[in-house]
Amino acid sequence: MTNRQAGGRLDPGTVTRAALDLLDEKGLDALSTRAVADRLGVRMNTVLWHVKTKARMLELMADAVLGEIPLDGLPAAPDERARELLRRYRRALLAHRDGAALVVGTYAAEPHTLRFADALVGALLEGGRDEREAAWTSWTAVYFTLGLAQEEQAAGHRAPGAALADAVSKTAHPALHRVLGHLAPEAFDERFEHGLTAVLARR
Structure with a gap:
């Protein structure tokens, strides 16, 4: 089900999550703003409105990966x-x-x-x-x-x-x-x- 079909609101976070899903399925070489747009069921310009460029999308993706690192429960030493x-x-x-x-x-x-x-x-x-x-x-x-x-x-x-x-x-x-x-x-x-x-x- 695409984001549009689900009635969800498209924003940079939604684009980033879709891009990470695509990365996990097909790898970095297959990643593009057009491929992410196809996954979301929207036009490529709609994706670019939220992330501006592919380079910016990759930055947001990299930051999201680091956002998965828990910073609690760390050793005291x-x-x-x-x-x-x-x-x-x-x-x-x-x-x-x-x-x-x-x-x-x-x-x-x-x-x-x-x-x-x-x-x-x-x-x-x-x-x-x-x-x-x-x-x-x-x-x-x-x-x-x-x-x-x-x-x-x-x-x-x-x-x-x-x-x-x-x-x-x-x-x-x-x-x-x-x-x-x-x-x-x-x-x-x-x-x-x-x-x-x-x-x-x-x-």
Whole structure:
């Protein structure tokens, strides 16, 4: 049933929810304002009236993804709170098809995004980092989480590790060959926790 058939009121939130549903069904490559309009049963210009451009629609979608991150029930200890926030961030990205690729392509200075960023930076500051270290550590941790989540979601479309194993030669790449067994791309949970420990380690 389309939004028009249901008699619902079209607004930016309705457009964003429809776009996220389309993302989950068909992926980021299939997403367009026209496809969202078709899903809602309205003209494309009607969708553009509410979100202006596709780029703006993607920003609203990215912010909606971060709006799914619960900020309650966090650990009291600042370092463990930062770690838990990033775990929740990763789960929110993975909850949507191509969720990481969606967020990577935007810079959404929107309410949910800012609330999450403030909570993360606040935990880092409370843990004793100065302003620059808190800001840069938050960037590093977020970009690491985004990159690994994007790799994890892309791995579902190919045989994990096959290309790397075929390409690495014991004679041409001795160091890579030595650690090849530890580069399995499917060990995402363990790699994520290891990376968080490295990123959040205090100097």
